[in-house]
Amino acid sequence: MTAPxxxxxxxxxxxxxxxxxxxxxxxxxxxxxxxxSGWIWPLLFLCGAVAVGLRLGRRPWLVVGMVxxxxxxxxAPDSLVAYVGTxxxxxxxxxxxxxxxxxxxRWTPAGTVVLWHLAFLLPRPERRLWRDEIxxxxxxxxxxxxxxxxxxxxxxxxxxxVVTSWRTRR
Amino acid sequence: xxKAPRMTLQTQAVLAVLLERETWxxxxxxxxxxxxxxxxxxxxxxxxxxxxxxxxxxxEAAQEEGRPARRYYALTTEGRARAVNALTEAAKQRTRLxxxxxxxPSGEQA
Numbered sequence: 001m002t003a004p005x006x007x008x009x010x011x012x013x014x015x016x017x018x019x020x021x022x023x024x025x026x027x028x029x030x031x032x033x034x035x036x037s038g039w040i041w042p043l044l045f046l047c048g049a050v051a052v053g054l055r056l057g058r059r060p061w062l063v064v065g066m067v068x069x070x071x072x073x074x075x076a077p078d079s080l081v082a083y084v085g086t087x088x089x090x091x092x093x094x095x096x097x098x099x100x101x102x103x104x105x106r107w108t109p110a111g112t113v114v115l116w117h118l119a120f121l122l123p124r125p126e127r128r129l130w131r132d133e134i135x136x137x138x139x140x141x142x143x144x145x146x147x148x149x150x151x152x153x154x155x156x157x158x159x160x161x162v163v164t165s166w167r168t169r170r
Numbered sequence: 171x172x173k174a175p176r177m178t179l180q181t182q183a184v185l186a187v188l189l190e191r192e193t194w195x196x197x198x199x200x201x202x203x204x205x206x207x208x209x210x211x212x213x214x215x216x217x218x219x220x221x222x223x224x225x226x227x228x229x230e231a232a233q234e235e236g237r238p239a240r241r242y243y244a245l246t247t248e249g250r251a252r253a254v255n256a257l258t259e260a261a262k263q264r265t266r267l268x269x270x271x272x273x274x275p276s277g278e279q280a
Contacts, residue, residue: 129241130210132226133195136238137206140196150196153205164211168218 111151112138118155121162123169130161175215177256180204184212185245185253188222192244213243221249 027044048066115134119127134154141147154161175181183202187193190201199206216222224243232239245253 132238133206133210133241136240137195137199139238150199150206152207153199154207154210157205157207157211160211161207161214164214168214 111148111155115151115154115158118158121158122165126165126169130165172219174252174256175212175219175221177260178212180208181212181216182257182260184209184216185221185257188243188245189250189253189257192242194240194242196240198243216249219249221246221252223249 112134116131119131122130137150138147141150180202183204184198187198187201193201195206195209198209202209213222213224217224222243223246224241227240227242229239
């Protein structure tokens with residue numbers, strides 16, 4: 001018996017994250033050591049903006065916004081940099097939070113997969129029966145709304161199912 | 171003697187459907203208005219009490235229709251008699267409670 005496929009279980013390759021983290025670390029160390037002059041930072045920021053924009057492909061406005069902000073940062077007088085920077089940090093925090101929430105949603109296994117694993121809480125003879133029952137019920141659901149309702153029903157009833165299963169098996 | 175299951179409203183809804191026909195999880199869910207997950211432990215308790223029996227349909231029959239096999243539930247002879255008694259008793263209690271809660275027109279204060 002196999003568990004249903006995990007929907008949206010896309011995982012970022014470890015190599016890409018390692019390279020990104022390595023680059024950030026190298027630039028950070030060079031910056032701390034004073035090896036990079038002041039003008040390099042807006043350019044690095046611009047590269048970062050383009051990279052993030054390409055990664056979040058469905059949000060082209062983000063790239064445009066980052067480029068504009070970078071241009072403003074590079075051309076604005078020092079007195080304005082703090083204001084532009086504040087607006088940018090505020091925006092970046094929201095985008096970052098949205099990206100985190102999105103990732104968490106993508107990596108959370110579907111309810112059916114969770115149910116499959118929760119079957120291990122039941123007495124051994126009961127597991128297969130429960131899974132088969134769930135499979136037959138979910139297969140009969142006509143639409144996604146009904147499917148979600150039934151999955152939620154099974155998930156919320158897990159404690160009662162587990163306790164009843166063990167009690168009735170005694 | 172096996173202990174009688176608690177007669178909650180959900181249990182009453184399940185029994186009412188089972189009194190009508192032999193049925194399976196999703197159909198029972200639709201008829202009772204309860205999620206199938208809620209019904210499952212109720213059916214376990216009723217089965218343990220000897221009120222309900224279950225059977226899996228033939229795998230071939232299900233395969234012909236391109237779906238998983240269903241588990242059908244039905245009341246036993248003893249279960250049917252007890253379910254009728256339990257539902258009748260529950261209906262009486264509801265009527266009593268309704269009578270207590272509804273205002274008595276003759277008892278109105280001037």
